[in-house]
Amino acid sequence: MSFTMAAIIFGMAAVTYIPRMLPFVLFKNKELPPFWQGILKNVPYATLGALIFPGIFLFHENIWFSVAGAVAAFLIAFTGANIILTVIGSIGILTILSVFS
Amino acid sequence: METTAVAQSEFKDGFTSGIGIAIGYFPAALTYGLLAKSAELTFLETMSLSIFVFAGAAQYIALSLIALGTGIFEIVLTTFILNIRHFLMSTALNEKAEEEEIWKKAAYAFGVTDETFSVAAMRNRTINSSFMAGLAIVSYLSWVISSGLGYLAGNALPQIVQESMGIALYAMFIGLLVPSLKKSEKAVLLAATAALLNCVFTFSEILSSGWSIILSTLIASLAVEAAVQLKPKGKIE
Numbered sequence: 001m002s003f004t005m006a007a008i009i010f011g012m013a014a015v016t017y018i019p020r021m022l023p024f025v026l027f028k029n030k031e032l033p034p035f036w037q038g039i040l041k042n043v044p045y046a047t048l049g050a051l052i053f054p055g056i057f058l059f060h061e062n063i064w065f066s067v068a069g070a071v072a073a074f075l076i077a078f079t080g081a082n083i084i085l086t087v088i089g090s091i092g093i094l095t096i097l098s099v100f101s
Numbered sequence: 102m103e104t105t106a107v108a109q110s111e112f113k114d115g116f117t118s119g120i121g122i123a124i125g126y127f128p129a130a131l132t133y134g135l136l137a138k139s140a141e142l143t144f145l146e147t148m149s150l151s152i153f154v155f156a157g158a159a160q161y162i163a164l165s166l167i168a169l170g171t172g173i174f175e176i177v178l179t180t181f182i183l184n185i186r187h188f189l190m191s192t193a194l195n196e197k198a199e200e201e202e203i204w205k206k207a208a209y210a211f212g213v214t215d216e217t218f219s220v221a222a223m224r225n226r227t228i229n230s231s232f233m234a235g236l237a238i239v240s241y242l243s244w245v246i247s248s249g250l251g252y253l254a255g256n257a258l259p260q261i262v263q264e265s266m267g268i269a270l271y272a273m274f275i276g277l278l279v280p281s282l283k284k285s286e287k288a289v290l291l292a293a294t295a296a297l298l299n300c301v302f303t304f305s306e307i308l309s310s311g312w313s314i315i316l317s318t319l320i321a322s323l324a325v326e327a328a329v330q331l332k333p334k335g336k337i338e
Contacts, residue, residue, distance in 0.1 A: 004173060005146050011177035012163060013153040019181075019188035020213040023195045024206035032196075035326065042291050042322035043193040044222035048278040049292030050299040050317040051215055052271055059267040069268035076272075077279035083121040086276035087269050094265035 069094050108231040115235025118224070121273045122216045122236075123243035128266035129157055130244045131258065134251020136161065140168040144252055151248040155241060156214065158310070159183050183311035189318060190218040197227050205230040212237025216270060223277045287329060295321035 032040070056073075060066045072093040077086045130151065137147035142164070150160050159180045166176045191213050198206060209230050217236050221228050281288040295317045302313035 001143065001146055001149070005142075005167075007173050008163070008167070008176050009146070009149050009153055011173060012150070012156075012159060012180045015177055015181035016154050016156045016159060016184045016187070017211055019185050020191050021207050021210040023188060023191035024198065024210050025203055027192065027195050035330070037196065038326045038330075039322045040193045040196050042287075042326055043189060043318055044219065045278070045281060045288045045291035046295035046318040046321040046325075047190065047215070047222075047314070048219055048274050049295035049321065050314045051219070052274045052278070052292075053296035054300045054303050056268075056271040059271065060264060065264075066268075069265075070271070070275075073268060073272040073275040074279065077275050078283075081276070083273055083276035084124070087121050087124050087272045090268045090272035091262075091265050094268055095261060098261045098265060 065094065065098070068097055111229060111231035112235040115232040115237075116239045117235075118220050118232075119217065119236040119239035121276065122220065122240040122270075125216065125266075125269035125273050126157075126240060126243040127247045128258075128263055128269060130247030131251035131263070133157065133160055133164070134248045134253070135256070136164050137248075138252050140164045142167070144249075147252045148245070148249055151245045154180075155211070155244060156180070156184055157244075179309075182309055186215075186311055186315045186318075187213055187218075189315055190215075190222075194218060194221055194228065197222070197224075199227050199229040201230055209233035209237060212241060214240065216240065216273065219274060219277050223281070287325065290328075291321055291325050294325060 056070045057063055057066045059069070069090055073086055073090040076089040081089065133151070134147060137150070142150075150163065154160060154163075162179060162183065163176055166179065191210060194213065195206075212233060217233075217240055220236060221233065224232070278288075278292055282292065298317035298320055299313055302308045302317060303310065308316065
């Protein structure tokens with residue numbers, strides 16, 4: 001491995017790990033004001049919204065294939081299926097779609 | 102002995118909760134391994150990135166920057182900007198983390214990704230190092246092993262299956278989000294606001310994807326919280 005590659009890997013590892021680790025080490029006593037606690041409780045739902053859209057429309061070069069996947073995943077999840085079933089079901093439906101199209 | 106049993110069941114719960122992530126990482130890491138090979142990285146370099154960095158999007162982008170001959174500083178800075186969102190995620194996770202020794206928290210912090218964060222944050226209980234270890238290990242193993250498989254044999258998987266598997270991580274996010282959407286109007290409002298903002302930031306190309314996710318999440322969390330607190334009590338729950 002070249003020095004350059006080693007430096008890149010080390011640098012990337014450091015700047016990725018530090019933001020992951022700092023909050024756990026810095027914020028020991030959880031006595032944030034209620035308003036800020038409320039905001040942090042909101043973060044997971046907002047993050048999921050941002051992680052799903054618009055990425056889900058773009059994962060495949062054919063946007064209609066992506067849209068079909070999105071619809072399939074939402075439909076399966078809304079029936080109350082668990083996560084693994086939602087994942088496998090969506091893959092299955094897209095595979096069938098691409099075989100028959 | 103009792104605490105060991107609790108730790109074991111928490112680990113097992115984390116491991117099971119992470120299986121959806123492991124399935125989703127398989128095609129993503131397979132593609133990464135394949136791309137790394139075409140970017141002329143050695144097997145050792147390809148695996149080192151997955152083992153030490155463990156951050157999908159950053160690894161993809163690093164590959165294209167390396168292929169372009171970009172300098173070390175720029176690659177590291179791009180990675181930092183892309184991954185600073187994990188600071189926000191770890192801060193939110195820390196709120197529901199049980200009190201434990203700092204080194205344990207610092208250890209499982211390595212396993213915080215968009216996906217493990219989402220699973221841990223949606224858990225209906227507190228989180229601890231045993232749960233996080235199970236969750237992170239199954240995800241990490243899938244990521245590292247699939248990277249290697251992608252490098253060595255990425256072309257073996259039928260194209261149709263590979264393409265369909267691109268939906269996997271999104272389907273997982275949807276599977277995590279939908280139960281909350283059914284129960285809580287506030288969750289709908291939060292997810293929709295952040296999704297809309299992220300679409301605007303992404304398509305207008307005014308922000309990099311890392312900043313776009315951070316800002317969408319922060320603005321949505323803040324605005325919705327302010328709206329809920331200003332409204333008459335009990336209106337949005």
